[in-house]
Amino acid sequence: AQSVTQLGSHVSVSEGALVLLRCNYSSSVPPYLFWYVQYPNQGLQLLLKYTTGATLVKGINGFEAEFKKSETSFHLTKPSAHMSDAAEYFCAVTKPGGSYIPTFGRGTSLIVHP
Amino acid sequence: DVKVTQSSRYLVKRTGEKVFLECVQDMDHENMFWYRQDPGLGLRLIYFSYDVKMKEKGDIPEGYSVSREKKERFSLILESASTNQTSMYLCASSLTGVNAPYEQYFGPGTRLTVT
Numbered sequence: 486a487q488s489v490t491q492l493g494s495h496v497s498v499s500e501g502a503l504v505l506l507r508c509n510y511s512s513s514v515p516p517y518l519f520w521y522v523q524y525p526n527q528g529l530q531l532l533l534k535y536t537t538g539a540t541l542v543k544g545i546n547g548f549e550a551e552f553k554k555s556e557t558s559f560h561l562t563k564p565s566a567h568m569s570d571a572a573e574y575f576c577a578v579t580k581p582g583g584s585y586i587p588t589f590g591r592g593t594s595l596i597v598h599p
Numbered sequence: 600d601v602k603v604t605q606s607s608r609y610l611v612k613r614t615g616e617k618v619f620l621e622c623v624q625d626m627d628h629e630n631m632f633w634y635r636q637d638p639g640l641g642l643r644l645i646y647f648s649y650d651v652k653m654k655e656k657g658d659i660p661e662g663y664s665v666s667r668e669k670k671e672r673f674s675l676i677l678e679s680a681s682t683n684q685t686s687m688y689l690c691a692s693s694l695t696g697v698n699a700p701y702e703q704y705f706g707p708g709t710r711l712t713v714t
Contacts, residue, residue, distance in 0.1 A: 494639070519702060528603070528689055528705035529642075575642070577703075585630055585649075585693060585701040586657075591641035 487512045487578050491590035499598050504548075504563040506593050508576030511557060516578040518559040519587065520550055523573040532574070535559065536581075546570070571597045602626070603706040605690055611712045618677040620709050622690030629695040631673035632703065633657075633665060636687040648673055649695060680713045687711075 492507040510516060517536050521529040533544025540552040546569075550561045559576060573594050577587040606621035624631065630649050634642040634657075644657030646665040654665050662684060666674045673692075677684055687710050691703040 517701065521703075521705075526608075526708070526710070528707045529691075529703070530705065531702050534702055579701040585695055586632075586644065586647060587701065587703060589642045591639070 487516065487580060487588040489576050489578055489588050489590035491574075491576050491593050493593055494591065495594045495596060497596040497598065498566045500568055501565050504561070504566045504570065504595065506561040506574050506576075506595065508550075508559045508561065508590060509557055510559065510576075510578045510588075512578060512580065514580060515554060516580055518550075518552060519577040519579075520544065520548070520559075520561050521575045521577060522546075523575065523592075525572070529575060532561070566595075566597050568597050568599065571595055603690055603692055603704050605688075605706040605709050607709050608707060609710050609712075611714065612677075612680050614681060614713055616677075616680050616713075618680050618711065618713075620675040620677075620688055620690075620711070622673045622675070622706055623671055624673075624690075624692040624704070625671065626692060626694075626704065627670065628692035628704070629670075630693045630701075631667065632691040632693075633663075633673065633675045634689045634691065635659070636689055636708075642689065645675065680711075682713050685711060685713045 520532040535552045543549045576590040603624045632647040633645045648667040664676045690706040
């Protein structure tokens with residue numbers, strides 16, 4: 486069975502500071518990994534994904550994430566936070582060739598202070 | 600552009616009413632999902648469907664049913680709404696296939712309040 490742990494239900498940063506949202510997973514095989522973002526009163530939208538190939542993946546709005554197999558991690562980063570980045574962020578995994586139903590983390594709320 | 604639409608953004612219903620939440624996708628996706636989202640609990644899967652007229656229970660199906668008569672449409676039904684079903688409901692769709700990455704596309708959500 487897969488599981489996803491997002492460390493910290495809330496992360497607070499100042500505008501212009503580094504954003505780091507942590508995601509660790511457990512899976513019997515290297516999974517497909519996703520980050521989704523949810524702005525207030527909206528649905529989730531895909532921020533970035535890792536399937537195969539280069540382990541550093543770039544997404545929308547300047548975000549990127551690195552798949553580290555040895556650490557079973559897929560942390561999300563952005564060099565400089567903007568007020569518009571305030572949102573809920575969800576990490577998710579699926580099993581290649583297996584169930585297409587993702588396992589989601591519980592989410593991390595990113596708070597950006599001016 | 601990929602699109603998942605939900606019939607209502609906000610809905611207020613009375614206890615005991617039958618409630619229909621509609622979801623339509625225009626991407627010809629095989630898979631469709633209904634989640635509910637509550638603070639601190641993340642997304643919880645209610646039902647999903649991998650084909651027309653096919654449905655499978657998710658993690659919290661009690662009190663809900665679904666219908667998928669056409670590929671693009673997936674309906675969630677609350678047979679007799681209760682106050683503990685007050686929540687945000689999210690519909691999603693995805694492709695299927697051995698090499699599909701299974702990323703999901705979400706609708707904007709329906710915030711349902713049962714009084």
